[in-house]
Amino acid sequence: HYAGSLPVSDSPKRYSTQPSGELWDLPGVYVADSSPWRHLPAKGLTFTIMANARRVAKGVCREL
Structure with a gap:
């Protein structure tokens, strides 16, 4: 399944991502x-x- 398997969430939830694309759990x-x-x-x-x-890559580069 290529969509919805790691949904964006504003608060920490299992198997979800932050708006930046970063996994909450990892x-x-x-x-x-x-x-x-x-x-x-x-x-x-x-x-x-x-x-x-x-967009995600630019955000990662800003954090490096």
């Missing part, structure tokens, strides 16, 4: 694909997934 581990999204549009995901990966 600090320092980031998810940059579509698995944090609860819903996916019918088509045209490639560029949106790429943009999300870039």
Whole structure:
């Protein structure tokens, strides 16, 4: 399943990510694909997934 398996959450929950893409349960581990999204549009995901990966990567670079 390529969406919703690690949903974004504003508070710590098991098997969820922070809005930054970082896993709540594993600090320092980031998810940059579509698995944090609860819903996916019918088509045209490639560029949106790429943009999300870039957003997460930029956030990680700021923390380094």
